[in-house]
Amino acid sequence: xxxxxxxxxxxxxxxxxxxxxxxxxxxxxxxxxxxxxxxxxxxxxxxxxxxxxxxxxxxxxxxxxxxxxxxxxxxxxxxxxxxxxxxxxxxxxxxxxxxxxxxxxxxxxxxxxxxxxxxxxxxxxxxxxxxxxxxxxxxxxxxxxxxxxxxxxxxxxxxxxxxxxxxxxxxxxxxxxxxxxxxxxxxxxxxxxxxxxxxx
Numbered sequence: 001x002x003x004x005x006x007x008x009x010x011x012x013x014x015x016x017x018x019x020x021x022x023x024x025x026x027x028x029x030x031x032x033x034x035x036x037x038x039x040x041x042x043x044x045x046x047x048x049x050x051x052x053x054x055x056x057x058x059x060x061x062x063x064x065x066x067x068x069x070x071x072x073x074x075x076x077x078x079x080x081x082x083x084x085x086x087x088x089x090x091x092x093x094x095x096x097x098x099x100x101x102x103x104x105x106x107x108x109x110x111x112x113x114x115x116x117x118x119x120x121x122x123x124x125x126x127x128x129x130x131x132x133x134x135x136x137x138x139x140x141x142x143x144x145x146x147x148x149x150x151x152x153x154x155x156x157x158x159x160x161x162x163x164x165x166x167x168x169x170x171x172x173x174x175x176x177x178x179x180x181x182x183x184x185x186x187x188x189x190x191x192x193x194x195x196x197x198x199x200x
Contacts, residue, residue: 076191078109080162084186089176089200094146094154095134097186097196098171103162110161114189128157129170135185135193136177143174143184 071084084099103109117131130153134143146154155172162168177184183197 071196072186072194074192074194076188077114078111079103079105080109080190082188082191082194084194084196087184087186087196087198089179089198090173093176095143095174095176095184095198096171097132097134097174098169100167100169101159101162102167103164106164108161108163112159112161115159117189126157127160128153129155129159129172129188130157132172132186132188134174134177135187136181137185139177139181141177143177146173146175 069085071087073081073083075081081102081104082099083102084097086098087095088098089095112127115129115131116127130145132145132155135141136143148154153172156168156170159168159170177198181198183195186194186196
């Protein structure tokens with residue numbers, strides 16, 4: 001091949017590469033969607049939500065419940081009022097019970113030791129609601145609060161007392177009863193048993 005043909009081939013390759021680069025640059029700038037927002041803006045917002053931890057893992061923290069919903073309510077030792085706000089199945093094969101412990105009295109309530117239960121396995125949970133159980137009367141099974149590999153309950157911990165007028169939210173997670181189970185009995189030591197519906 002002559003020098004003239006070699007130069008022409010090189011010029012053609014360079015021109016083609018420049019054309020591709022220019023087309024990509026123009027395509028990147030003009031990528032507006034029909035609603036007038038650019039792809040760059042939407043991808044920026046997606047990366048922001050991903051970095052801020054928008055996708056919460058199941059069981060990683062206390063689930064949100066609507067405190068205005070009262071599935072059941074009872075009064076226990078010291079006049080503490082236990083309210084169940086939700087009992088819901090989760091995709092991970094467990095049931096989460098969420099509620100509140102309220103002290104409507106004028107004196108602080110400090111004896112929460114009964115709530116942790118008597119099982120030796122849950123002592124690592126400290127002051128908590130690890131003593132809670134669910135009973136499926138139809139299936140004739142009792143479910144205990146789930147625990148992590150360190151023996152700590154998957155429930156609210158650190159409840160050392162409830163001050164006068166204070167309301168403390170709580171949650172506890174249990175293995176899920178069969179899908180056909182529509183209601184369970186919730187039991188927390190020092191409180192009467194409450195029958196509550198299971199959603200989900």
